[in-house]
Amino acid sequence: MKTLGVLMVSAALAAAMPLTASAQADKPVPLRIGVMTDLTSLYSPIGGTGSTVATRLAIEDFGGEVLGRPVEMLIGDHQNKVEIASSMAQRWVDVEGVRAFSDVATSSTAIAVQSLERERKGAVVLISGGGTRTLADEECSPVGTLWNWSTYSVATGTANALLQQGAKKWFFITADYAFGHSLEQAVTDVVKAGGGTVVGSVRHPLNSSDFSSYLLQAQTSGADIVALANAGGDTINAIKQASEFGIAESGQKLAALLTFITDIHGIGPEQAQGLSLTTSFYWNRTPEIAAWAKRFFEAHGAMPTMVQAGTYSSVLHYLKAVEAAGTDDAMAVMAKMRELPVKDVFADNGWLREDGVMMHDYYLAEVKSPDEVTEPWDYYRIVATIPAEEAYWPLSESKCPLVRQ
Numbered sequence: 269m270k271t272l273g274v275l276m277v278s279a280a281l282a283a284a285m286p287l288t289a290s291a292q293a294d295k296p297v298p299l300r301i302g303v304m305t306d307l308t309s310l311y312s313p314i315g316g317t318g319s320t321v322a323t324r325l326a327i328e329d330f331g332g333e334v335l336g337r338p339v340e341m342l343i344g345d346h347q348n349k350v351e352i353a354s355s356m357a358q359r360w361v362d363v364e365g366v367r368a369f370s371d372v373a374t375s376s377t378a379i380a381v382q383s384l385e386r387e388r389k390g391a392v393v394l395i396s397g398g399g400t401r402t403l404a405d406e407e408c409s410p411v412g413t414l415w416n417w418s419t420y421s422v423a424t425g426t427a428n429a430l431l432q433q434g435a436k437k438w439f440f441i442t443a444d445y446a447f448g449h450s451l452e453q454a455v456t457d458v459v460k461a462g463g464g465t466v467v468g469s470v471r472h473p474l475n476s477s478d479f480s481s482y483l484l485q486a487q488t489s490g491a492d493i494v495a496l497a498n499a500g501g502d503t504i505n506a507i508k509q510a511s512e513f514g515i516a517e518s519g520q521k522l523a524a525l526l527t528f529i530t531d532i533h534g535i536g537p538e539q540a541q542g543l544s545l546t547t548s549f550y551w552n553r554t555p556e557i558a559a560w561a562k563r564f565f566e567a568h569g570a571m572p573t574m575v576q577a578g579t580y581s582s583v584l585h586y587l588k589a590v591e592a593a594g595t596d597d598a599m600a601v602m603a604k605m606r607e608l609p610v611k612d613v614f615a616d617n618g619w620l621r622e623d624g625v626m627m628h629d630y631y632l633a634e635v636k637s638p639d640e641v642t643e644p645w646d647y648y649r650i651v652a653t654i655p656a657e658e659a660y661w662p663l664s665e666s667k668c669p670l671v672r673q
Contacts, residue, residue: 373397396578416578
């Protein structure tokens with residue numbers, strides 16, 4: 269068994285810990301991976317400490333070293349601030365020798381880090397926390413990957429699958445900012461193309477606590493689907509109040525366009541039952557995945573979200589590519605990452621596209637009723653598999669300069 273080297277330091281301490289000349293002479297230079305995430309705020313449950321655990325497990329499962337060099341991990345909290353993420357990324361690459369970033373939570377910080385490395389090409393950017401399509405379109409990078417999910421995929425995946433089940437009339441409860449608008453627009457396009465109609469839409473402020481008026485409008489709209497184009501606490505509050513209003517009992521189906529298993533755990537199946545959602549990962553989908561997820565649970569105390577599972581997958585694939593390339597040069601490693609198939613607990617049959625999208629299947633899931641839950645965190649019933657080619661936009665529609673039109 270190879271030795272696992274793990275350097276767990278905060279961003280504030282990272283610059284103060286360079287290797288000494290004697291240490292460099294005595295030891296191989298470590299390959300360092302920087303986990304850039306939200307450790308303390310809004311997005312910490314879906315990435316955060318869980319993404320550091322996922323990165324550590326990937327390093328451990330690979331064997332702890334590559335090309336005769338120990339693999340080490342740095343941890344930084346960017347506090348969801350672009351300026352902190354940018355300065356941290358530059359310092360980590362220039363001073364600490366980081367050659368890959370994992371998680372890179374939130375789309376705004378992911379764009380900042382990917383933009384920095386687009387020109388420098390000093391490190392591979394393994395994005396599983398951010399999900400805006402822009403990362404693989406206008407903001408694509410030869411050393412950047414959109415590994416886990418995209419706003420396009422989770423929104424259109426749910427819409428296509430529900431349309432196929434006969435849900436033609438849609439009502440949106442949408443967060444009134446760019447993220448919510450983009451989710452609503454993506455689904456609206458799919459609904460109309462599939463012969464459906466949008467019977468109504470309401471906008472709500474960020475961090476809303478009272479959804480009663482919006483839900484009343486949804487109930488009286490005659491919609492088959494009440495779609496939540498929001499995230500985080502807004503989605504949680506809307507789901508809880510939809511249960512109180514009896515949305516499901518009235519014959520309507522509630523669909524969350526972006527939600528995570530930690531959200532459902534916080535809400536509970538009593539209130540979330542019947543909710544439709546699209547996810548790129550479910551911990552209990554196969555016995556092999558469940559065995560890995562239980563290892564993760566032992567280390568973290570919660571089952572992995574799709575962000576955390578994607579972080580594991582991206583780091584493991586990166587290390588395989590470094591070994592195959594025989595170098596940590598970012599461009600050479602990216603070439604190998606595109607050559608090698610992605611097959612692990614996250615993706616059965618994934619591959620890395622030229623625009624940086626890691627192509628993989630998604631799953632339409634429905635939250636079980638409480639009496640169907642057989643063990644803790646066993647909340648999803650997988651209703652359908654959405655093939656990668658249907659989950660992502662075709663390259664013919666790409667705005668990425670790297671794509672050969």
